[in-house]
Structures are given as structure tokens and as C-alpha cells.
Amino acid sequence: MFKSKIFIMVVAILIAITLILTAAFVLWNYMDKSNADPHEQAQNSAREVKSGKKLTPDEVVANTFEMKDVLTNLASANGVSNKFIKVSFAFELENKKAKEEFEKLQSQMKAIVIQTLADMQPEQVTGSKGFDNLTSVLMNKMNALLQEGKLNQILITDIVLQ
Structure with a gap:
């Protein structure tokens, strides 16, 4: 009887340790993904956008x-922005309807x-x-707003950073 109580205690402790380690592993993976750079996530997501035809x-x-x-100010580390950017873009859309929609949402x-x-x-x-x-x-x-098509490419045609 004494041995069976010890056996039950050992099994219970092993189950508890396993649950704690599993929870720690899941939490670690969740924290690692939430700390990922949002700009890096955006780049990965944008790479997945594929045009149907050339x-x-x-x-x-x-x-x-x-x-x-x-033309707008850029953010700065100390909160006071002394840098500005002037930039021009060319937005290539996948079809004419998408371009018309983009123009309406300009x-x-x-x-x-x-x-x-x-x-x-x-x-x-x-x-x-x-x-x-x-x-x-x-x-x-921008693609999140478009319903008639998607952006194929965004080109920076002119940029001045001061």
C-alpha cells in the first residue's frame, strides 16, 4: 500500500512537470511571434501577393x-521631429477597375x-x-481597402529626406 501511494505521487509530479513545461513552451512561442518586427511581417505578407499574369x-x-x-515629418526617437520626407510613388494595380477604385480612394x-x-x-x-x-x-x-483588384507593385519614383 505504501509503494502504491509513492507511485501515484511520482506519476502526479511527472504529469504536473509535463504540463508546466508544455505551458511554458506554448507561451514562449506566442511571445516570440508577438515580438516579431511588424515591418518584417509586412514584408513577408507583401511577398505573398502575386499577380495572376504578367x-x-x-x-x-x-x-x-x-x-x-x-510631404510629412518623420518620427524621431526623442519625440521632437526635425526630419521630413518628400516622396512620390507610382502604384501599379492589377487591372483597370482596381485603378479606378484606387483613384476614388485617393x-x-x-x-x-x-x-x-x-x-x-x-x-x-x-x-x-x-x-x-x-x-x-x-x-x-492599401490592399486591405481595395475590393476590385490589388496592388501589384509600389515604386518610389522620387524621394528627398532632409
Whole structure:
């Protein structure tokens, strides 16, 4: 009888340890994913956007919307922004209906650009990695608003950082 009580206690302790380790493992994985860089997540998500077919140059021109000279302050580490950015974009959409919808939502799209830039620090928008980061974030935010089609590509056609 004494041995069976010890056996039951040992099994109970082993089950408790297993449950604690499982909970710790699940929590660790959850925390690791929630700490991932949101810009990196945006880039990965934007890479998943695929166009159905390759457009001809004439179709690209017909389905491209230009947004010129967007000017806003950038975020800074100390809270006082002394840097600004002026940027122009070419938004290539997958079809004519998507372009028409984008044109109708132009003010919302511009607001997304300004808000996104205002949340970024100068080092986040410099160099090719910064450009990729910016266009990925914009593509994810803008594609969420579009229903007639999707953005195929966002090109930065002009940029000044001061």
C-alpha cells in the first residue's frame, strides 16, 4: 500500500512537470511571434501577393496611378521631429477597375502614406532595405481597402529626406 501511494505521487509530479513545461513552451512561442518586427511581417505578407499574369507595358501604364510630392515629418526617437520626407510613388494595380477604385480612394490612400511615414524614423526609410520596408507596409495597408483588384507593385519614383 505504501509503494502504491509513492507511485501515484511520482506519476502526479511527472504529469504536473509535463504540463508546466508544455505551458511554458506554448507561451514562449506566442511571445516570440508577438515580438516579431511588424515591418518584417509586412514584408513577408507583401511577398505573398502575386499577380495572376504578367502585364504588357501598355497595360502597366494604363493601370498605374501616380501620387506626387507627399510631404510629412518623420518620427524621431526623442519625440521632437526635425526630419521630413518628400516622396512620390507610382502604384501599379492589377487591372483597370482596381485603378479606378484606387483613384476614388485617393485621399484615404494618401492619408495611409502620410500616417505610415509619420510613424517611421529616418533610418527606416533609407536605402533599398528601407524602400522595401516602406512599400511593403503600404501595400498591405492599401490592399486591405481595395475590393476590385490589388496592388501589384509600389515604386518610389522620387524621394528627398532632409
